Amino acid sequence: MHARDWLLAFIGIFLPFVPVAMKRGLCSADFWINIALCFLGFLPALVHCWYIISCYPHEQSSTYQGVTMPGREPQSYGAVSV
Numbered sequence: 581m582h583a584r585d586w587l588l589a590f591i592g593i594f595l596p597f598v599p600v601a602m603k604r605g606l607c608s609a610d611f612w613i614n615i616a617l618c619f620l621g622f623l624p625a626l627v628h629c630w631y632i633i634s635c636y637p638h639e640q641s642s643t644y645q646g647v648t649m650p651g652r653e654p655q656s657y658g659a660v661s662v
Contacts, residue, residue: 582638589633596629603636
């Protein structure tokens with residue numbers, strides 16, 4: 581796990597819905613499930629929070645391929661295409 585995931589796991593001990601919102605977004609189903617679990621009990625919400633953190637780890641490498649137009653392949657500058 582990345583250090584950022586460990587920090588989110590620690591924050592999840594106090595507020596389980598905050599790391600879920602950071603990983604999946606405020607309008608995601610996972611966030612609303614975690615809010616419902618917070619009302620049902622702290623432990624189910626904490627387990628769900630740690631589950632989301634483990635399923636969606638922090639990406640250390642970038643997948644940026646440059647500026648592209650919709651429906652077109654990214655261009656590699658300096659290479660000759662045949």
